[in-house]
Amino acid sequence: MTETRWNVTFRVYRKKGAAAAHYDEFRLEVDPDEYVLDAIERIWAYQDRSLTFRHACHHSTCGACGMRVNGAEKLTCITPVRQVARDGGVIRVEPLRNFPVVSDLAVDMGVFYRRMEMGEQLPVNVDKREAIQPEARPAGPGGDQLRLADCIECGLCISACPISASSPGYLGPAVLAGIHQHGLQGSERLLELVDSEDGVWRCHSAFECTAVCPASVEPGWRIMELRREVIGQRIRGLFHGPKSSKNGQLEASQ
Amino acid sequence: MIEITKGSLLGRAAKWFDPRWRTLNMLGFILNRVTAIGLTLYLFLHLGVLSLLAQGAKAYDGFIALAHSPVFIFGEALVVAAGFIHGLNGIRIALNSFGIGARYQKALLVLVLVVALACSLVFAVRMFGA
Numbered sequence: 001m002t003e004t005r006w007n008v009t010f011r012v013y014r015k016k017g018a019a020a021a022h023y024d025e026f027r028l029e030v031d032p033d034e035y036v037l038d039a040i041e042r043i044w045a046y047q048d049r050s051l052t053f054r055h056a057c058h059h060s061t062c063g064a065c066g067m068r069v070n071g072a073e074k075l076t077c078i079t080p081v082r083q084v085a086r087d088g089g090v091i092r093v094e095p096l097r098n099f100p101v102v103s104d105l106a107v108d109m110g111v112f113y114r115r116m117e118m119g120e121q122l123p124v125n126v127d128k129r130e131a132i133q134p135e136a137r138p139a140g141p142g143g144d145q146l147r148l149a150d151c152i153e154c155g156l157c158i159s160a161c162p163i164s165a166s167s168p169g170y171l172g173p174a175v176l177a178g179i180h181q182h183g184l185q186g187s188e189r190l191l192e193l194v195d196s197e198d199g200v201w202r203c204h205s206a207f208e209c210t211a212v213c214p215a216s217v218e219p220g221w222r223i224m225e226l227r228r229e230v231i232g233q234r235i236r237g238l239f240h241g242p243k244s245s246k247n248g249q250l251e252a253s254q
Numbered sequence: 255m256i257e258i259t260k261g262s263l264l265g266r267a268a269k270w271f272d273p274r275w276r277t278l279n280m281l282g283f284i285l286n287r288v289t290a291i292g293l294t295l296y297l298f299l300h301l302g303v304l305s306l307l308a309q310g311a312k313a314y315d316g317f318i319a320l321a322h323s324p325v326f327i328f329g330e331a332l333v334v335a336a337g338f339i340h341g342l343n344g345i346r347i348a349l350n351s352f353g354i355g356a357r358y359q360k361a362l363l364v365l366v367l368v369v370a371l372a373c374s375l376v377f378a379v380r381m382f383g384a
Binding site for chain 2: 072
């Protein structure tokens with residue numbers, strides 16, 4: 001932190017219920033080295049308690065504070081003000097694209113999380129270090145659950161993806177990257193999922209997902225690798241005739 | 255307060271062509287689409303021009319004379335450039351799609367653009383010099 005102070009105007013996207021969306025402006029004196037999320041929190045604390053936004057860890061682990069800052073997807077807890085503005089400048093803060101807006105800067109990540117589970121990216125019980133199957137998951141709050149992978153599920157990649165903007169059914173970079181990280185592991189169900197209309201072939205190689213990913217997951221590269229795996233499995237299937245077992249796993253013919 | 259208009263599906267698809275706040279990767283994505291649309295339109299234009307043959311030699315020769323104007327030659331130079339960009343970028347995407355060089359896709363894109371620009375310039379010089 002420095003002694004320097006900047007006067008910055010935050011132009012914040014606002015939307016409540018069925019009311020029309022608009023931008024509100026908040027003027028703030030900021031330390032240029034403080035993070036955009038800190039400034040948003042101060043706006044909420046001192047200027048407008050109705051401002052809604054998501055945040056939790058403040059150190060780029062939870063992925064909750066993903067927003068668009070001056071149009072680009074950022075994890076606001078690690079985005080210093082000086083990176084996106086200058087003294088006397090304006091910072092425009094908007095919710096992520098390609099997600100339904102719940103309120104102001106908070107978006108509904110439900111479909112995304114369900115797709116992660118479709119891709120067998122199940123929450124993990126951090127004590128037992130084992131995947132929690134959907135039927136065994138506690139109904140309410142309680143129990144520390146998280147997915148042990150590089151992806152922090154911030155949704156920035158989906159917001160930046162031009163295909164997610166026009167094809168709502170597309171599984172999206174994070175889900176496909178998760179499946180690649182996890183591996184197809186001979187699962188016929190996963191193979192069908194990624195080799196579907198809304199799977200790996202829907203990607204049109206814009207690679208914006210990789211550009212915005214704050215966790216270096218490289219979703220673009222993973223999708224391309226997944227394509228190679230899919231092609232490989234399909235070609236092997238032509239010669240070996242894969243047979244599906246009862247649990248949906250492919251049995252390799254030797 | 256600044257009102258925001260809701261985006262239709264067409265409006266959201268229009269974001270395919272919006273390079274603001276995006277990186278060089280998006281430029282490759284946009285160029286591939288713009289050149290594809292341009293080449294498709296050119297194909298129909300080309301078929302339309304060929305159909306002049308059905309109207310006799312005079313109609314076709316009249317168009318050929320017009321085609322020697324600098325505006326037409328510039329248009330044809332754009333078609334050649336679009337062909338190079340789309341073709342070379344297509345090879346890059348195809349390679350990436352098979353998992354080849356996906357980690358170096360940005361460097362490959364720069365290479366594609368440089369080669370396409372160089373080839374287009376060579377063709378343009380020859381076309382305008384002819």
